[in-house]
Amino acid sequence: MTGSRPRIVVCRWIPDEALALLREAGDVWVPDPDRALPPGELHEVLAGADAAVTTLSERVDGTFADAAGPQLKVVANVAVGYDNVDVPALAERGVTVTNTPGVLTDATADIAFGLLLSATRRLGEGERLLRARTPWSFHLGFMLGTGIQGATLGVIGLGQIGRAMATRARAFGMNIVYSGRRQAPADVEAQLEATYLPQDELLRTADIVSLHCPLTPETRHLIDADALAAMKPTAFLINTTRGPVVDEAALAAALRDGVIAGAGLDVFEQEPDVHPGLLELDNVAMAPHLGSATVETRTAMATLAARNALAVLAGEPALTEVTP
Numbered sequence: 146m147t148g149s150r151p152r153i154v155v156c157r158w159i160p161d162e163a164l165a166l167l168r169e170a171g172d173v174w175v176p177d178p179d180r181a182l183p184p185g186e187l188h189e190v191l192a193g194a195d196a197a198v199t200t201l202s203e204r205v206d207g208t209f210a211d212a213a214g215p216q217l218k219v220v221a222n223v224a225v226g227y228d229n230v231d232v233p234a235l236a237e238r239g240v241t242v243t244n245t246p247g248v249l250t251d252a253t254a255d256i257a258f259g260l261l262l263s264a265t266r267r268l269g270e271g272e273r274l275l276r277a278r279t280p281w282s283f284h285l286g287f288m289l290g291t292g293i294q295g296a297t298l299g300v301i302g303l304g305q306i307g308r309a310m311a312t313r314a315r316a317f318g319m320n321i322v323y324s325g326r327r328q329a330p331a332d333v334e335a336q337l338e339a340t341y342l343p344q345d346e347l348l349r350t351a352d353i354v355s356l357h358c359p360l361t362p363e364t365r366h367l368i369d370a371d372a373l374a375a376m377k378p379t380a381f382l383i384n385t386t387r388g389p390v391v392d393e394a395a396l397a398a399a400l401r402d403g404v405i406a407g408a409g410l411d412v413f414e415q416e417p418d419v420h421p422g423l424l425e426l427d428n429v430a431m432a433p434h435l436g437s438a439t440v441e442t443r444t445a446m447a448t449l450a451a452r453n454a455l456a457v458l459a460g461e462p463a464l465t466e467v468t469p
């Protein structure tokens with residue numbers, strides 16, 4: 146610490162409200178103007194940090210913590226997912242890791258449902274047609290999509306965001322099945338009228354499969370060529386969790402060959418790159434990782450991260466700690 150004020154390194158821009166909170170308590174470094182620092186430069190800036198506020202752009206591992214030094218107490222990741230953080234490596238060094246659950250649940254479910262509608266009702270494709278000034282006229286067979294009322298949504302991972310997605314789907318008249326590591330409590334199942342299925346059965350029966358599990362070694366390529374082949378040829382896949390949960394090359398091939406009908410993707414395996422095969426296809430709706438991208442949500446996420454950092458610096462328990 147510099148005197149009694151802690152050094153807080155904010156690795157990428159965060160909303161002003163959160164910066165202001167941090168500035169009340171410490172000396173804050175933040176890139177200005179905002180940019181992604183190459184690891185060498187980031188590690189130099191980290192030297193002497195008591196707290197770091199990170200985003201998905203940073204790989205936070207033992208090297209990151211060592212660059213900061215032994216006084217580093219907390220890494221507050223501004224995201225609910227923390228696959229960019231090597232939590233055990235930080236725990237070994239006595240560093241608390243926090244994430245931002247809860248505050249982005251609705252925004253992310255909104256994007257997932259938006260992609261579901263965009264893919265099934267061909268909204269992106271229709272807009273591309275108009276922007277290309279392609280001649281068109283209304284007729285009864287023009288650009289027909291797939292209705293979702295009475296269709297079955299298969300949620301993989303019925304955590305907070307999966308439940309919010311299921312709630313939206315219920316409001317649109319869909320039926321819910323789900324799979325995951327464990328069965329949800331009976332009251333959650335009852336409220337969503339959701340049925341727990343083994344994943345292979347979910348893949349065989351769902352009309353739309355939506356992914357809401359975190360990226361872990363177990364879920365990497367959970368949806369591979371075999372999983373896609375198990376889905377109905379009329380089915381759609383929605384991914385708003387992390388790109389590597391899906392084998393993107395296998396998905397591009399499946400969409401091209403009609404193995405499944407369509408997809409809606411907010412996340413990609415090698416962001417910011419998108420598999421070139423996907424870019425060729427009309428039956429995939431895409432967004433550039435916008436799940437939590439609203440002013441309100443990003444402010445809430447950054448503010449929660451700031452409060453987490455400040456709590457740990459003050460010797461108090463973090464609000465939302467990630468445990469190894």
Ligand code: GLV
Binds near residue numbers: 201223225226227249
């Ligand atoms: C965004 O992708 C998050 O994990 O918060």
